[in-house]
Structure formats: structure tokens, C-alpha cells
Amino acid sequence: MRIAAYDRNLPARAQGTVKVLVVVNPDDADSRGLGAAMETALNRAGRIAGMPIAVTTVPYGTGDAIAARCRSEHVSIVYLTTGLDHGVAGVVASLDGVDVLSVSGLPRYVPQGIVLGFDLVSGSPTLLFHLTNARRQNVAMDPKVVSLMQVYR
Amino acid sequence: MKRRLVLAAAAIAGVALPRIAAAEDPADVEALLAQPIVTTASQTPEDQSTAPATMTTVTSDDLRRYGIKTLAEAINFLSLGMVTQNTLDDVEIGARGVLLTGDYGDHVLLLINGHAVNEQWDGTAYFGRGAGVPFELIDHIEVTLGPGSVLYGSQAMLGVINVVTKRAKDFDGIHLVAESELMTSGRAAIGFGREFTFLGKRGELTWEAEYYGQNGPALTFGRENYGTDSYTGKGACFNATCTNPGFWGGTPADQSYWTHLPDGYLKLLWGDFELDLHAESFQRADPAVGYVAYNQGNQFEQDRFLSGDLRHRWAISSIAQLRSRLYGDVYSYQEQLPAYAAFQCGTGQLSCAYEGYGHSRWVGLEEQLSFDWLRDQSLTTLLGIDGRAIRVGEENDSDDITLYQTSVTTGVFDKAEYRFAAYLQQTWRPLRWLSLNAGARLDEDFRVDDNVNYGHVSPRAVAAVTPWKDGTFKILYSEAFRAPSYFETSFTDNQTVIPALSLNPETVQSGELSYEQRFGTQRVFIGGFDAVYSSVVFEQGAPNTALQAAVTNGTLPFVPPNQVVATYGPSGTGVLQNQNLSSIDDIGVNAAFDGTLLRRDLRYGLNVTWAASNQTSPNPDATPATPAPCPNTPAKSPNATTCTQPVTVSPVFFGNARISYDLPGDWPVIGVATSLVGRRPAANAFSSGYANPPYAPTQVEIRGTISGPVPSVPGLSYRLIANYAVAATNPYIVGPVTSATKADPNAQLIPVDQFRATVGLQYDWR
Numbered sequence: 001m002r003i004a005a006y007d008r009n010l011p012a013r014a015q016g017t018v019k020v021l022v023v024v025n026p027d028d029a030d031s032r033g034l035g036a037a038m039e040t041a042l043n044r045a046g047r048i049a050g051m052p053i054a055v056t057t058v059p060y061g062t063g064d065a066i067a068a069r070c071r072s073e074h075v076s077i078v079y080l081t082t083g084l085d086h087g088v089a090g091v092v093a094s095l096d097g098v099d100v101l102s103v104s105g106l107p108r109y110v111p112q113g114i115v116l117g118f119d120l121v122s123g124s125p126t127l128l129f130h131l132t133n134a135r136r137q138n139v140a141m142d143p144k145v146v147s148l149m150q151v152y153r
Numbered sequence: 154m155k156r157r158l159v160l161a162a163a164a165i166a167g168v169a170l171p172r173i174a175a176a177e178d179p180a181d182v183e184a185l186l187a188q189p190i191v192t193t194a195s196q197t198p199e200d201q202s203t204a205p206a207t208m209t210t211v212t213s214d215d216l217r218r219y220g221i222k223t224l225a226e227a228i229n230f231l232s233l234g235m236v237t238q239n240t241l242d243d244v245e246i247g248a249r250g251v252l253l254t255g256d257y258g259d260h261v262l263l264l265i266n267g268h269a270v271n272e273q274w275d276g277t278a279y280f281g282r283g284a285g286v287p288f289e290l291i292d293h294i295e296v297t298l299g300p301g302s303v304l305y306g307s308q309a310m311l312g313v314i315n316v317v318t319k320r321a322k323d324f325d326g327i328h329l330v331a332e333s334e335l336m337t338s339g340r341a342a343i344g345f346g347r348e349f350t351f352l353g354k355r356g357e358l359t360w361e362a363e364y365y366g367q368n369g370p371a372l373t374f375g376r377e378n379y380g381t382d383s384y385t386g387k388g389a390c391f392n393a394t395c396t397n398p399g400f401w402g403g404t405p406a407d408q409s410y411w412t413h414l415p416d417g418y419l420k421l422l423w424g425d426f427e428l429d430l431h432a433e434s435f436q437r438a439d440p441a442v443g444y445v446a447y448n449q450g451n452q453f454e455q456d457r458f459l460s461g462d463l464r465h466r467w468a469i470s471s472i473a474q475l476r477s478r479l480y481g482d483v484y485s486y487q488e489q490l491p492a493y494a495a496f497q498c499g500t501g502q503l504s505c506a507y508e509g510y511g512h513s514r515w516v517g518l519e520e521q522l523s524f525d526w527l528r529d530q531s532l533t534t535l536l537g538i539d540g541r542a543i544r545v546g547e548e549n550d551s552d553d554i555t556l557y558q559t560s561v562t563t564g565v566f567d568k569a570e571y572r573f574a575a576y577l578q579q580t581w582r583p584l585r586w587l588s589l590n591a592g593a594r595l596d597e598d599f600r601v602d603d604n605v606n607y608g609h610v611s612p613r614a615v616a617a618v619t620p621w622k623d624g625t626f627k628i629l630y631s632e633a634f635r636a637p638s639y640f641e642t643s644f645t646d647n648q649t650v651i652p653a654l655s656l657n658p659e660t661v662q663s664g665e666l667s668y669e670q671r672f673g674t675q676r677v678f679i680g681g682f683d684a685v686y687s688s689v690v691f692e693q694g695a696p697n698t699a700l701q702a703a704v705t706n707g708t709l710p711f712v713p714p715n716q717v718v719a720t721y722g723p724s725g726t727g728v729l730q731n732q733n734l735s736s737i738d739d740i741g742v743n744a745a746f747d748g749t750l751l752r753r754d755l756r757y758g759l760n761v762t763w764a765a766s767n768q769t770s771p772n773p774d775a776t777p778a779t780p781a782p783c784p785n786t787p788a789k790s791p792n793a794t795t796c797t798q799p800v801t802v803s804p805v806f807f808g809n810a811r812i813s814y815d816l817p818g819d820w821p822v823i824g825v826a827t828s829l830v831g832r833r834p835a836a837n838a839f840s841s842g843y844a845n846p847p848y849a850p851t852q853v854e855i856r857g858t859i860s861g862p863v864p865s866v867p868g869l870s871y872r873l874i875a876n877y878a879v880a881a882t883n884p885y886i887v888g889p890v891t892s893a894t895k896a897d898p899n900a901q902l903i904p905v906d907q908f909r910a911t912v913g914l915q916y917d918w919r
Contacts, residue, residue: 006182028468029468032470033468033470033471033528035471036471036528037525037528040528040529044529044585085355108322121292121323122212122292122293123189123190123191123212123292124186124187124188124189124190124212125185125186125188126186145182147752148182148183
């Protein structure tokens with residue numbers, strides 16, 4: 001998750017505390033498990049780019065609701081777990097123009113517009129990056145890191 | 154698909170993210186992305202450096218850039234600690250200095266997407282072309298060294314190789330492949346991958362089918378002067394027309410080195426279900442078979458495999474999940490080997506055709522319950538049970554060669570077996586720098602028709618310590634076993650070999666200490682190991698009690714009780730029986746270095762293994778009552794009932810090195826890989842009757858590969874490979890002459906196809 005540290009706009013967005021919103025599908029055990037794992041991993045990591053992390057896990061409602069929460073609570077990173085296929089398109093549309101880094105552990109969400117994702121290719125982790133939506137969401141990733149990523153436009 | 158994706162997501166959440174969280178600059182990100190995540194050692198996604206075994210991951214990209222066409226080549230050119238040797242029939246495989254010749258891959262467990270390939274009659278698994286896995290479909294290969302019975306049961310003595318196939322997103326569209334090893338072989342393949350949604354659930358389908366055909370090269374075997382056939386009193390015939398009676402070889406084997414291999418693999422994922430199907434028919438002729446006729450086109454062996462694996466994953470809660478697996482396999486083996494010399498045939502036959510049949514089929518159910526207690530992969534429990542019902546059978550015919558009508562049939566059986574296993578694995582990462590893994594598996598085999606029960610417990614305990622950044626110490630203890638195969642316990646020709654129903658499992662105890670350090674994108678690994686193999690199956694003169702029993706139950710022709718030992722014992726025909734009489738001490742070092750530079754355009758790696766392995770077996774020149782000097786020892790050597798000698802075919806030193814460079818744009822990738830296998834004794838070197846045991850010379854193979862897209866033709870790519878082997882022989886004695894004679898004082902070893910070029914084209918239509 002601290003790949004977010006390479007987002008040059010993160011300090012301005014976070015304003016001292018990196019707020020992370022973990023979105024889960026409450027009806028999906030995998031989603032709940034992955035959300036809990038992410039929350040634990042982030043709390044263990046403690047800091048991103050030298051700033052403390054505040055993690056909140058929320059059930060998925062609508063894309064607009066997530067976008068509204070990101071705006072009102074100055075969320076820096078929104079993380080989508082598994083089991084949200086039905087809502088990804090809505091989330092992507094709602095986050096258009098919102099100053100937030102959207103992240104997912106499912107690789108197929110990135111071509112749909114989530115900014116940052118992860119995949120396993122030939123047994124090695126791979127970073128996925130949606131460049132167009134990154135610009136729309138005011139994410140300015142270090143070009144050296146972007147060069148290590150699989151980029152979607 | 155969901156299962157795999159959740160697995161990947163869990164891996165990223167539990168493994169990759171904490172690593173990435175520690176990154177300080179882009180170079181660290183690059184280094185961390187280069188670290189493989191593996192699943193074979195603990196059946197849980199984890200960082201390779203802290204996995205509870207020494208492992209190598211070979212990626213699909215590696216396979217392409219270094220011109221790899223078989224699992225054996227991947228092992229020899231790219232992996233650490235394992236080595237294969239080409240027998241011309243397929244390959245034999247060993248690890249860490251132990252290669253048990255003639256085992257048909259029975260000491261290494263081969264998995265395809267976690268499904269065990271080794272069949273139940275003889276434990277057979279092939280690691281050359283005979284593996285029957287279309288290579289374009291392979292995502293990566295995880296090579297695990299050392300005992301792996303803790304999760305996988307029998308066969309995982311030397312190691313476990315898991316072939317993981319691609320997901321649809323990485324194999325999207327239609328794929329056409331044509332490849333040829335010039336002048337000798339051709340391969341054509343078609344594959345397909347697609348994601349879909351059906352009844353509201355996501356799914357994916359990947360499959361590939363291929364045909365591989367090979368004919369030649371026409372290797373020339375040296376002429377061997379066998380001389381007179383003791384049954385006819387005339388020169389032994391090694392061909393149908395009895396040309397050059399008494400002599401074997403001497404001409405190019407242009408009829409007896411070929412392969413027909415159709416195979417295919419399909420994986421279907423839908424919701425929480427996964428279905429895997431694998432089929433292959435591996436028919437081939439081996440020109441090096443010395444106990445039958447030379448260079449006959451009508452000789453062959455054929456293995457057929459068909460397997461299915463249906464899995465379901467149920468996330469019970471956010472901490473618990475249940476994985477179920479229903480699987481079934483069908484396997485058959487057939488050999489047809491003509492012989493025109495009476496001494497090679499059954500009693501009363503002047504010529505014959507051996508026809509051997511073996512088969513096995515099994516169905517099983519595995520239930521696996523896992524708990525991620527703290528929901529962060531730091532404290533996990535894996536519980537599993539596995540039940541399997543098996544049937545195996547065999548028949549050996551020595552036919553009239555002209556009519557192919559059975560005249561002598563031996564060793565017929567059809568038997569049932571039930572296997573049950575339960576295993577437990579606990580992992581705990583109490584501190585960021587400490588990872589613990591402990592577990593054990595209980596296996597119980599009930600061989601119903603033999604009234605035999607094998608039971609074995611296989612424990613493993615591992616601690617991985619990361620005292621400083623990117624450095625990992627690992628200490629490991631593990632045990633494994635191999636239940637004796639039915640071929641070992643039940644084969645008989647009613648003349649020279651009798652069954653051994655009371656064989657016990659072979660076992661291995663292994664300790665290992667290793668250290669791995671990463672420097673950015675560079676990795677250095679060194680590890681030492683010490684393993685003891687016990688109760689190793691060894692064919693030896695049958696004990697008197699076994700001879701008496703074999704005569705009583707009709708396995709051997711009747712003779713009066715007071716003549717049994719004289720007739721069938723060492724002073725008579727010398728009837729043999731498999732026994733648990735051998736042991737192996739194995740100690741050595743593995744070391745590896747690999748890395749990338751120039752933004753991964755330049756890649757390189759080096760793997761080396763040094764292992765001293767010695768096998769202690771009964772002295773063939775002695776009996777328990779009458780010790781004698783061991784064969785091939787200096788004069789005046791002390792009398793002994795057992796002899797300790799190097800493990801044949803197994804090299805003391807072996808390894809590989811590789812380097813590749815990605816030229817920019819549409820220019821090709823250039824890869825060079827080399828493998829080295831040190832001087833090693835030939836199979837049966839110490840029991841073959843040669844005063845100086847034959848050794849194969851050090852073998853160095855160099856392979857250059859150019860691969861890339863064909864300019865101006867979207868979707869079309871090419872691969873050009875040239876391979877050169879420096880040494881001309883491999884460590885297997887060929888021909889009917891197996892001991893020193895005046896005419897042939899030195900053993901003849903099988904020849905090597907020293908130079909071969911390969912051209913391949915692949916079209917990907919997405």
C-alpha cells in the first residue's frame with residue numbers, strides 16, 4: 001500500500017494523516033477476510049510516507065456514497081476488496097475528479113478504471129496502473145515507479 | 154477463477170504488501186517485485202525466501218528466452234539442486250546428489266496445478282517430453298528441493314515439482330504454435346483462453362492441445378561382440394534376419410528412435426469451482442534397450458495418462474475456508490520389445506516379443522480446512538484429510554514373434570488398495586523477523602490383496618529468521634517416504650525375479666541450513682544439507698526362505714524342497730528379489746546467484762550444487778555368512794558383507810548459468826544458458842563386471858536462443874535455438890555386453906545428440 005508514498009500529491013492530500021477507506025462486500029466472506037487482512041497489514045505498517053495511517057472499513061453502498069465519503073473525510077486512499085464486481089464501474093465513475101488514490105487487490109479492476117492494482121504473473125507480483133484515471137483523480141506517481149508498472153490508459 | 158484470484162489477493166495482502174510497505178525508493182520496489190511468491194511448499198502463498206523449503210521458480214518468460222522445451226531442460230538449465238539425465242527413453246531425475254536410476258521418476262513428485270501425476274503402479278512420472286504439458290500454457294514451475302511428504306505423502310522424497318498453468322487473462326485468445334528440432338522432430342499446438350460470465354458468475358477457460366512427433370537422429374551405437382547364444386550354440390541374433398550373428402549395434406539406429414506424443418490440458422474455472430483435465434499418450438522407441446533386438450522399428454513403449462480434478466473452495470468465514478478436491482486418474486503402460494536371440498526369450502523360444510502391460514486407476518477425495526486466525530496470515534492452521542481407492546494390475550507376455558500370440562505369460566495380478574492420510578500444518582509469524590512452520594502427515598496404505606499395511610508419519614519443522622534487511626536464515630528438518638511400487642513388490646517372470654510383498658517404505662530424513670541475501674535486484678543464496686535415505690529398495694539374491702515360499706506357492710517351478718536353494722540360490726540360477734537393503738548418506742551445498750540490471754533488460758543467474766552421496770548395499774560377491782572384498786576395490790581389500798560406493802549416475806557437482814539481454818523495440822531477446830554435469834559413474838557401474846567402473850565424462854551443454862516478434866506481422870513471434878553438448882556420452886551402459894570381454898574390454902555408454910537447432914513460430918490472435 002505504501003506504493004502510495006510514491007504519489008507526489010499524497011502529502012497535500014493527506015494533510016498529516018493518511019486516511020484509508022477499505023470497502024468490503026459484507027455478504028462475501030472473501031471480501032470480509034481480505035478487508036480485515038488489509039486493515040491489519042496497514043495498522044502493522046503504521047506509516048506511509050512518514051505519516052500515520054487511519055484505517056476505516058466500510059460496507060459497499062454506492063459509488064456516489066464512497067465518493068462523498070472521500071470528499072467529506074479527506075480520504076487519501078480507497079481500497080476495494082474482492083466481491084465488488086457489480087460496483088466497480090459505479091465507483092470509478094463517481095471518483096472521477098475526486099482527489100483520491102483508488103486501489104484494488106483484484107487485477108481486473110484496474111482496466112475498469114481503478115488507479116492502482118496488483119497481480120501475480122508467473123509467480124511474481126506485478127503492479128498495474130491506470131494512467132488516465134490517475135490524472136483524473138490527481139494522482140502523480142513517481143515516473144520511475146510507473147516504469148515498473150503495467151500501464152493502462 | 155475466484156479461488157485463484159482470492160489466492161492472489163491474499164498473497165498480495167499478506168505477503169507483497171508488507172514487503173512493499175518497507176520500500177524506500179523505486180529501486181526497492183523493483184527489487185521487491187522481482188521476488189517470487191510460491192505456494193507449493195506450504196500450500197499457502199508466501200515469499201520464496203521464507204517458504205519452508207529451498208525453491209526455484211522458473212517463469213514462462215524464462216522458458217521462452219532460454220529456449221526451454223521440456224521440464225528436464227528447465228531443471229538442467231534454470232533450477233537449483235535438481236538434475237536430469239537423458240536415457241533416450243525419456244529422462245531420469247535426481248536432486249542434491251541422489252539420482253536413483255531405473256525409478257521412472259518415482260522419487261520426485263510431479264504436480265500439475267497441485268494434482269499428483271505419478272501413477273500408482275510404478276510411481277511413474279516423466280520429466281522430459283513425456284510430461285505431456287503444453288509449454289505455452291505454463292505460467293511458472295516451482296521446483297522444491299528435499300522431502301515434501303508433510304503435505305503430499307508418498308514419492309516426495311527428493312523434491313516436488315509443481316507446474317502451474319496460466320490464467321485466462323495471461324493466455325487470452327487463440328494461440329497457434331509450430332516448432333521443429335530440425336531434421337528430427339516437429340510439434341504443432343493450438344491453445345485458447347477466455348474469461349466469461351455464466352449465470353452471473355465469472356469464469357475462465359484455458360486449454361491447449363499439442364502433437365509432438367520425433368524420428369531420429371539415427372544415433373550410431375558401437376558394435377558389441379556378444380558371441381554365442383548359450384541356448385542355440387550359434388551366434389546370437391540381434392535382428393530379424395540374423396545378419397552378423399553374435400554382434401549387436403555397429404550401424405545407425407535409424408528405425409528405433411522415435412516418439413508420438415499427443416497431449417492436452419484444460420482448466421475451467423467458474424465461481425468457486427475449478428476443473429482440470431489432462432490427457433496424454435506417450436509412445437516411443439528407445440534405441441538403447443540392450444536386452445532385445447537392435448534397431449527394430451516395431452519396438453515401442455507407451456504410457457497413457459488421463460486425469461481429472463474437480464475442486465471447490467468455500468469461504469466459511471473471514472478466517473476459515475474449506476477446500477474440497479475430487480480427483481481421479483487412469484493410467485496404462487504397454488511395451489512391445491522384439492527379441493531374436495533365444496537367450497533373451499522365454500524357455501523353449503528361439504525368438505519372441507516381450508509384451509508388458511501395467512495399469513492403475515484411482516479416485517480420491519481431499520478435504521482441506523484452513524484458518525487465518527488473526528486475518529493477516531501471521532497465524533494459520535491447515536488441516537487436511539485425503540482418501541484414495543486404487544486398483545493396479547500387470548501382465549507380462551513373451552509372445553511368438555511372428556504371430557504375436559502369447560505363449561508364456563507371467564506376473565499377472567490385479568490388486569486393490571485404500572489409502573488414507575491426515576495432515577496438519579501450523580504457521581506462525583510472531584515477529585516481523587521470525588517465521589515458523591511445523592507440521593506432520595500420517596499416511597496409511599492398505600494393500601487389500603497383499604494383506605499388507607504401510608503406515609508412515611512425515612514431520613517437518615522450519616524456522617526462518619530475517620535479522621536484517623533482505624537477509625533470511627532458514628533452518629529446516631523434514632522427513633519423507635515412498636511406499637514401494639507394485640512393480641517392485643509384485644513383478645515376477647517366474648524364472649529370475651520373485652515378488653517381494655513385504656517390502657517396507659523407503660524413508661529419508663533431511664536437515665538443511667541456508668542463508669539468502671538480496672542486494673537490490675541481486676540475490677545470493679547458499680545452503681547446506683545432510684540427508685539419510687533408509688530402506689532403499691535394492692534387487693538382491695532372494696533369501697532361502699523366500700525361495701522356499703516361491704516354490705511352495707508356485708511362483709517358481711517345482712523342485713523338491715531339499716533342492717530349492719541349490720536350484721534357485723546363488724549357486725543355481727540366482728533368483729532375485731527386491732529388498733530394503735540399501736541406504737544412502739548425502740551431504741552437500743547448494744548455491745545460487747541471480748539478478749537483473751539495466752531495468753531488467755539484462756538478466757543473469759547461476760546455480761551450483763556439490764553433493765557427496767554414498768550408497769551402502771549388500772556386497773554382490775559375498776553372502777551374510779561369507780564376506781568378500783567389494784568389487785572394484787584394490788587388491789587385499791578387507792572382506793565385507795556390504796559395500797559403500799558413490800550413487801551411480803548422480804553427479805557430485807552440477808549446475809547451470811544463464812544470461813539474457815532484451816534488445817529495444819521489436820529487436821529480439823538474446824539468451825544464452827549453459828548446464829554442467831560433472832563426471833559420474835554409469836548406471837550399474839559397480840555391479841557390471843568391469844574392472845574399471847565406467848564413468849560418463851563431464852557434460853557441458855550450451856544453448857543460445859533468439860526470440861522476439863516478427864516485424865510487421867502483429868501477433869507472430871519466433872524462437873531460434875541452437876544447442877551443443879560437449880561430451881558424446883551419457884552414463885548408461887548399452888548393449889547386451891555388460892561386463893568386460895576380450896573383444897569389448899570397455900563399457901559402451903549411450904551416445905548424445907550433440908548439436909541440434911530448433912526453429913519455432915507462434916501466432917497469438919487476441
